[in-house]
């Protein structure tokens with residue numbers, strides 16, 4: 001359901017709309033989603049709904065206030081017995097004719113009957129050969145109505161099998177002729193219930209078209225604003241004027257309807273190939289640095305972490321001058337080095353100011369990739385990207401470009417990040433591999449990348465990034481499961497819990513763990529097994545011998561009980577939310593960040609958002625990808641040879 005202000009504005013009907021779900025040329029009946037699970041291929045209602053349920057509240061509010069609802073039918077919905085043209089197909093505006101509770105698997109849940117608003121016109125999804133619709137005034141069919149003898153509610157007959165009271169608080173609810181409906185699956189809708197038409201809805205608002213034509217407005221905006229292409233509005237999709245398909249803005253250059261060049265996008269998910277020739281390329285005028293940064297974006301040279309309740313960095317103006325260096329020690333995980341740039345660094349020939357300009361003047365091939373973990377398969381990332389060198393997770397291998405042949409700016413960025421990688425790690429007395437991959441991300445107005453990690457097993461432990469253009473904030477926090485000690489969805493306790501410093505209930509959790517492992521009281525968190533191997537070794541030593549009076553299962557059960565006892569004793573407000581940010585870094589034009597430590601990616605996650613009204617930001621992130629994790633034929637893509645000015649020495 002798409003809802004706002006507790007109004008239902010739109011609904012997607014896809015697979016599994018529940019028992020008796022129904023779609024014809026004008027009527028749609030569906031259950032309000034949520035609370036059911038598939039068991040042996042059958043949808044079983046596990047959790048009931050009542051009037052306090054958000055979806056029920058939204059649908060009721062829309063019904064009472066005569067709010068029309070836009071319906072979208074998904075390809076997986078087979079109630080129409082026809083092949084639908086797209087993955088998701090906009091039907092039309094509907095009115096909510098009836099909302100009522102039903103009972104199944106011992107749970108009460110809600111159903112909705114929608115009626116198409118404009119019934120004077122044949123629906124595009126109407127059966128082949130269906131006659132023209134009858135005028136509204138000739139539709140006289142109406143279901144029989146009865147007054148419930150127990151609660152006096154007047155109710156229409158919904159089911160063929162007989163009349164039932166649909167007031168869920170009445171003793172006669174879900175009874176036919178005084179008998180409980182035991183097998184609700186046998187019920188069918190009465191013909192009159194399907195065929196009656198509610199009085200036409202007085203439309204309350206000037207509802208926008210469900211298939212908006214944005215092209216005239218885009219043409220106007222492009223004339224008014226030479227930087228329209230990075231605006232929020234320019235990031236939205238359009239409807240193809242040729243084939244009526246929704247086209248997301250997949251390309252930096254604009255919109256293209258055909259699927260060519262889309263490897264894992266929405267069309268791949270829908271398993272279709274579209275060859276429509278329509279494309280709309282935007283006009284581009286490069287942004288100056290001032291325009292990209294935007295007005296009103298404060299430019300603190302110190303991280304927020306340096307001045308508030310976050311993890312404090314160690315600050316040095318001399319370590320790698322002219323950069324100011326902020327070093328964050330993330331105990332038990334690794335470290336983060338923030339290279340804070342300044343005017344002198346940025347203005348040097350070939351430096352960040354020049355790079356920002358050159359990157360805009362180059363056709364980089366930026367495009368939006370599908371999110372790896374998306375609720376709806378094929379959903380695209382907000383920002384645009386292009387990958388150089390060995391392929392990284394966002395792209396299919398063939399989409400990564402070789403360093404050889406990349407423009408000079410890319411090589412200079414690589415030079416800077418190679419230098420930053422080596423120097424940051426050397427400042428802590430370590431060494432690391434040089435990068436062989438570079439991901440360029442282009443962010444438009446207000447865009448952000450949500451919390452994620454770069455912790456794939458194909459990656460080395462060091463990640464370096466350079467920020468150009470608009471300022472942004474990088475936030476780093478512990479992952480939910482490590483912060484709380486259990487998995488969010490299943491509430492399953494972590495068997496290998498590292499009990500990291502600053503996690504929730506640190507002391508109590510550490511004490512329980514030390515008891516569990518029989519560790520001395522003085523032992524720190526770093527004595528706990530950290531991986532499966534260490535854990536299995538401990539388990540074999542302790543429980544492998546017959547003489548142990550307790551089995552591992554009993555031991556674990558006792559620990560689990562004690563853990564949840566401890567958890568229950570903590571006020572809910574303090575213990576269930578998202579983990580707090582540990583570090584907040586202000587990334588300004590020319591800044592670089594190096595994260596080092598495998599565990600940093602394993603236990604922590606980071607997010608970056610463009611600040612204020614910043615309009616354009618490039619983030620260039622260099623990593624080392626382990627060659628053996630990549631197809632041999634892609635290896636040459638990671639080879640490069642820097643010459644002259646491309647080699648950076650920190651000036």
Ligand SMILES: O=C(O)CCC(=O)C(=O)O
Nearest residue numbers: 439449454465608619621
């Ligand atoms: O935008 C940035 O600075 C960082 C991008 C990022 O998190 C990534 O590439 O994984």
